[in-house]
Amino acid sequence: MEVAGFEFNGYSRGGPVFNHSDGVKGNLALGGELQKYRLGNEGDNGIEINLARTFDMGGVKWKVNYMPAKWGSGDISTEQAYVEMSGLDFAPEAKFWAGQRRLRIQDVHIVDYFLMNYGDNQGAGMTDLPIGGMKLGVGVFTGDKFDGNLPKNVKARRINADLSDIQTNPGGSLRVLLTAVSGSGQVNGGSGSGISVSHNQKDFFVKGLSNALFVQGSRGHARIDGQFEAIDGTSAGKRVFRIADSLAWQSGRFGGQALVGYQTSKADLTNAETKDFSLGARGSYAFTKHFKGLAELSTTTRKGAGAEQRLSKATLAAALALNEDFWSRPELRLYVTKAHWNQAAAAANATTFGANGKTSRTLVGVQYEVWW
Numbered sequence: 001m002e003v004a005g006f007e008f009n010g011y012s013r014g015g016p017v018f019n020h021s022d023g024v025k026g027n028l029a030l031g032g033e034l035q036k037y038r039l040g041n042e043g044d045n046g047i048e049i050n051l052a053r054t055f056d057m058g059g060v061k062w063k064v065n066y067m068p069a070k071w072g073s074g075d076i077s078t079e080q081a082y083v084e085m086s087g088l089d090f091a092p093e094a095k096f097w098a099g100q101r102r103l104r105i106q107d108v109h110i111v112d113y114f115l116m117n118y119g120d121n122q123g124a125g126m127t128d129l130p131i132g133g134m135k136l137g138v139g140v141f142t143g144d145k146f147d148g149n150l151p152k153n154v155k156a157r158r159i160n161a162d163l164s165d166i167q168t169n170p171g172g173s174l175r176v177l178l179t180a181v182s183g184s185g186q187v188n189g190g191s192g193s194g195i196s197v198s199h200n201q202k203d204f205f206v207k208g209l210s211n212a213l214f215v216q217g218s219r220g221h222a223r224i225d226g227q228f229e230a231i232d233g234t235s236a237g238k239r240v241f242r243i244a245d246s247l248a249w250q251s252g253r254f255g256g257q258a259l260v261g262y263q264t265s266k267a268d269l270t271n272a273e274t275k276d277f278s279l280g281a282r283g284s285y286a287f288t289k290h291f292k293g294l295a296e297l298s299t300t301t302r303k304g305a306g307a308e309q310r311l312s313k314a315t316l317a318a319a320l321a322l323n324e325d326f327w328s329r330p331e332l333r334l335y336v337t338k339a340h341w342n343q344a345a346a347a348a349n350a351t352t353f354g355a356n357g358k359t360s361r362t363l364v365g366v367q368y369e370v371w372w
Contacts, residue, residue: 001372007052008372010067014045015333015367024353026363028339030302030309031348032276034244034261037298038112039282040315040337040363046071048079060087065101078146079120091129098124100146103139105162105177105226106198106212108246110257110282110296115214115244116177116196118160118226121145127162137162143183143231154185154233160226171202181222181229187236188268192220192229208251214244220268236268244278248326255326256283275303280313286324294319294333307344314338330370337363 001008017025026043029036048069055062067080082099086092103119118139125139143149143156150156158181166174175198183190196216204211216224220237223229229237244261258281266273280298287293294317302309317335321328339353339361346354353361 005053007050007054010047010049011371012047013042013367013369014047015365017043017363017365019362019364022355024361025365026337028311028313028337028341028353028361028363030276030300030311030341030345032263032274032278032300032302033113034108034111034242034259034263034278035276035300035302035311036111036113037280037282037296037300037313037315038110039294039296040317040333040335040365040367041313041339042112042367044072050080060085062086065099067102081146094129095127096125097127103127103137103160103162105164105175106200108212108244108257108259110259110280111278114225115216115242116175116198116226118162118177118179120227121158123158125160134166135164137164141228143228150231151185151233154183154231156181156183156186156190156221156228156231158182158222158228168199169201172199174199177226179218179222179226181220181231183221183231185233186221186231187234188220190221190231192218192222192237194218194222194224194226196224196226204247209247209249212246212248214242214246216240216242224263238265238267240265250326253286253324254283255324256281257326258282272305277301284319284326286321289323290320292319292321292324292331293317294335302345302348306348307342309342309345309348311339311341311345313340329372330368333367333369335363335365335367339363 026041050067052065062085068076069079070076082097082101084097086095100122101119104114105116107114121141122144123141127137129136139160141158161178163176168174177196179194181192199213201211218224219239221229224240242263247258261278263276278300282296285293296315299312315337317333320332
């Protein structure tokens with residue numbers, strides 16, 4: 001969207017929860033990165049507004065980009081603040097940038113998590129350089145952010161290489177994200193590395209069905225998505241492996257997304273290991289152009305030093321939207337969520353939704369979600 005010469009886009013969600021008595025309005029999850037199925041379970045309110053202005057000078061384009069955000073009762077934060085240049089004679093398709101920039105590659109919407117994501121710190125780099133039939137992106141980062149720096153005598157540096165648009169088969173493409181981290185003043189060294197490989201397939205067996213497969217691994221102070229891991233100078237890194245697969249579809253009035261994922265994490269110093277499993281799906285059916293029914297079902301487990309934790313959730317919602325598509329936003333939803341978990345999950349979350357040994361909860365509320 002353009003307003004008065006500015007690119008204007010953003011994201012917001014929020015709304016009331018009517019039946020809470022202890023401050024728990026959502027966030028019913030065991031803690032794994034792929035385990036918070038978000039329909040009727042967000043538990044927050046916030047807005048992000050992105051403003052950008054592009055200038056064209058002699059065929060060279062440069063852009064100034066700024067994104068403030070406000071979530072809940074927290075302060076207004078700076079999510080992005082960077083300058084980008086493109087159209088240079090030696091690399092006309094490449095984009096060169098410096099500042100703090102989100103470099104979010106791919107997410108699974110129903111759990112609100114970007115599995116490949118290497119931005120969010122102060123840095124500089126390049127994207128979209130054609131090379132050998134694919135595209136190359138490179139970023140070099142410090143551990144600092146626009147709103148704050150690392151503690152004194154604590155340093156972190158990261159380099160990422162992003163290889164995209166690698167054509168593998170009709171309708172299929174591969175992407176590879178490499179991460180290398182070094183630093184000083186960190187616990188257990190300061191190094192780390194990671195690799196993420198994704199394969200996206202259009203018309204997966206049937207028309208209108210797409211599939212995304214992720215295989216990822218990381219160690220030390222490199223996070224599995226491509227960012228830093230535990231670089232505050234007081235925390236150790238970890239070794240993580242993840243495999244996940246996501247389906248998305250739209251067939252007439254029926255659309256949706258599904259996920260299955262498995263992740264292991266082992267702490268560098270203690271060797272304490274966590275194993276997370278996630279299985280869930282959200283479906284959308286348009287009864288009319290502007291009225292949909294939504295349903296989301298999920299089951300998740302977490303295995304660690306104690307007993308296995310389990311949590312299952314079901315949500316039904318009626319939604320108003322702009323059209324029949326699953327991705328149509330804005331969307332205004334009236335939802336009912338019912339979640340159950342076992343005693344081990346209640347004990348592990350005794351300060352939140354498992355307080356007093358509680359093992360189930362019903363949430364009723366209205367939520368809006370919009371991006372533009």
